[in-house]
Amino acid sequence: MAAGRPRSFCTEKALDSAMQVFWRKGYEGASMVDLTEAIGINSPSLYAAFGSKEGLFRAVLERYDARRIAFMENLLAAPTAQEVAERFLHGVAEFAADTGGKNPPGCLLLQSGLSCGDSIIPDELARHRAEKEAALRERFERAVREGDLPRTANPSTLARYLSAMANGICIQAASGASTKELHEVAALALAAWPISGEPQTSVMEKESI
Amino acid sequence: MAAGRPRSFCTEKALDSAMQVFWRKGYEGASMVDLTEAIGINSPSLYAAFGSKEGLFRAVLERYDARRIAFMENLLAAPTAQEVAERFLHGVAEFAADTGGKNPPGCLLLQSGLSCGDSIIPDELARHRAEKEAALRERFERAVREGDLPRTANPSTLARYLSAMANGICIQAASGASTKELHEVAALALAAWPISGEPQTSVMEKESI
DNA sequence: TTCTTTTTGTAACGATCGGCATATTATTTT
DNA sequence: AAAATAATATGCCGATCGTTACAAAAAGAA
Numbered sequence: 101m102a103a104g105r106p107r108s109f110c111t112e113k114a115l116d117s118a119m120q121v122f123w124r125k126g127y128e129g130a131s132m133v134d135l136t137e138a139i140g141i142n143s144p145s146l147y148a149a150f151g152s153k154e155g156l157f158r159a160v161l162e163r164y165d166a167r168r169i170a171f172m173e174n175l176l177a178a179p180t181a182q183e184v185a186e187r188f189l190h191g192v193a194e195f196a197a198d199t200g201g202k203n204p205p206g207c208l209l210l211q212s213g214l215s216c217g218d219s220i221i222p223d224e225l226a227r228h229r230a231e232k233e234a235a236l237r238e239r240f241e242r243a244v245r246e247g248d249l250p251r252t253a254n255p256s257t258l259a260r261y262l263s264a265m266a267n268g269i270c271i272q273a274a275s276g277a278s279t280k281e282l283h284e285v286a287a288l289a290l291a292a293w294p295i296s297g298e299p300q301t302s303v304m305e306k307e308s309i
Numbered sequence: 310m311a312a313g314r315p316r317s318f319c320t321e322k323a324l325d326s327a328m329q330v331f332w333r334k335g336y337e338g339a340s341m342v343d344l345t346e347a348i349g350i351n352s353p354s355l356y357a358a359f360g361s362k363e364g365l366f367r368a369v370l371e372r373y374d375a376r377r378i379a380f381m382e383n384l385l386a387a388p389t390a391q392e393v394a395e396r397f398l399h400g401v402a403e404f405a406a407d408t409g410g411k412n413p414p415g416c417l418l419l420q421s422g423l424s425c426g427d428s429i430i431p432d433e434l435a436r437h438r439a440e441k442e443a444a445l446r447e448r449f450e451r452a453v454r455e456g457d458l459p460r461t462a463n464p465s466t467l468a469r470y471l472s473a474m475a476n477g478i479c480i481q482a483a484s485g486a487s488t489k490e491l492h493e494v495a496a497l498a499l500a501a502w503p504i505s506g507e508p509q510t511s512v513m514e515k516e517s518i
Numbered sequence: 519t520t521c522t523t524t525t526t527g528t529a530a531c532g533a534t535c536g537g538c539a540t541a542t543t544a545t546t547t548t
Numbered sequence: 549a550a551a552a553t554a555a556t557a558t559g560c561c562g563a564t565c566g567t568t569a570c571a572a573a574a575a576g577a578a
Contacts, residue, residue, distance in 0.1 A: 103524075103576050104523040104574080104576080105523080105526065106525075106574075106575065107525070123424075124424065125424055126337070126423070128335070128337055128425070129425045129426030129428070130426075131564080132567080133564085133565090142527060143566085144525085144526075144528095144569095145525070147566095147567070147568075152566080213424075214335070214420055214480070214483065215332075215338060215420040215421060216334070216337070217335065217339075217340075218338075219338070226483070226484045254493070257490070257497060260481060260490060263481070264474065264477030264478050267476065267477040268472070268473030271419070271438075271473065271476040271477075272472070274423065274435070281465075281469060284463070284470075285466065289473075290501070292501035312545060312547085312553070312554075313546075313554025314555040315545065317556075340535070340536085341537080352536085352538085353537090353538075354555065354556065356536095356538075357554090361536080361537080362536065520577100520578075522576085522577075523575085523577095525572105525573080526571100526573065526574085527570105527571090527572080528569105528571090529568100529569090531566105531567080531568070531569085532565105532566100532567095536561105536562105536564100537561080537562100538561075539558105539560085539561090540557105540558085540559090540560100541557090541559105542556075542558095545553085545555100546552085547553090548549100548551070
């Protein structure tokens with residue numbers, strides 16, 4: 101059968117370009133002109149490939165999630181819950197301020213649509229955040245079963261705490277905080293972490309921040 | 310001199326109505342139609358009173374800030390830095406999920422424009438957040454001078470930590486977290502607080518969350 | 519070459535955006 | 549009552565929104 105005229109653009113590169121636009125301007129703030137110019141194609145090509153602006157955004161979201169899968173898998177495999185928390189918060193602190201110059205600081209899941217008109221995008225993004233929080237919660241439930249966390253620990257609260265902290269750090273990054281400042285915040289947040297055995301040392305004296 | 314035809318709407322009530330719209334839909338997501346319908350006036354009246362959509366939003370921001378002045382003044386007057394932190398985080402936790410049914414959960418400073426096109430609104434909102442963070446920092450600097458906080462404590466980091474935590478809590482609220490859940494997160498966050506004297510107790514055992 | 523298929527570029531669609539010109543209505547002052 | 553003033557309602561402005569018809573262009577298959 102015939103193959104037709106070949107595409108003039110790479111789908112993955114197009115998604116990366118679109119991701120930058122959504123990240124910087126938000127979902128509703130990103131116009132089709134912004135997107136097509138960033139990708140370097142005309143709108144009919146974009147609609148043929150992704151269906152709609154929302155379809156393009158969902159494809160971008162998938163790509164964004166895929167890039168973080170390795171990060172999440174790695175930290176969830178940590179031997180102790182505390183190390184999970186440490187890897188999570190410090191990992192977020194690491195990439196929130198410095199995204200390699202390609203994307204703006206902060207988090208796509210926050211920047212692109214906390215509120216945007218009557219769109220369902222905010223709910224979609226909230227669902228994504230909730231999924232990551234659930235992954236943390238399940239890991240902490242296992243930690244309680246294994247005695248890694250005290251019996252009195254509440255996995256849901258711990259996961260929500262980390263999730264909130266991560267979101268707060270992202271907002272700090274978007275407001276211009278440096279990587280060093282974000283790590284200081286992360287370290288301080290981890291001082292609240294419950295330890296089964298030895299008494300807790302204040303991070304203030306431990307790292308003199 | 311003549312006084313002309315009297316206004317058909319109350320400015321303050323109009324601002325409250327507009328605040329709800331901006332809060333729920335974000336700055337760019339809130340259309341003039343949304344705003345005029347919510348207020349119950351026609352657009353020329355709105356433009357005569359506030360100049361533009363941006364002017365209306367700035368007026369809403371002022372009103373939003375004014376409503377929180379009492380809250381901030383109260384907590385900054387607390388005798389110790391830890392109590393400042395406690396009042397701040399728990400205060401945020403309190404009004405983030407339950408705004409009295411008038412406004413959506415979350416924080417206007419976050420909901421209305423983390424990212425929105427080429428507008429300068431996000432920067433404006435970031436500036437407002439930075440101001441509150443600066444108020445906390447100055448209070449903690451005083452606490453270090455007064456010996457209320459250990460010499461090794463970093464007021465900037467503590468303020469940034471609380472600000473990030475507050476933002477994270479707001480996002481949690483916007484995602485549907487209950488007031489109880491938010492207070493649990495706030496209590497956990499406060500377990501990281503540096504104490505000069507007695508050893509720190511894990512909040513996990515203290516409140517069994 | 520001719521046919522088929524797919525993508526491309528051009529151009530335009532209706533809808534909605536924020537904003538405003540104009541004229542009418544309501545009130546106070548003279 | 550007449551003039552002056554200010555806010556009202558109606559209707560429309562150009563621009564931009566996301567989206568799509570349409571036909572030319574580029575490839576493989578016949």
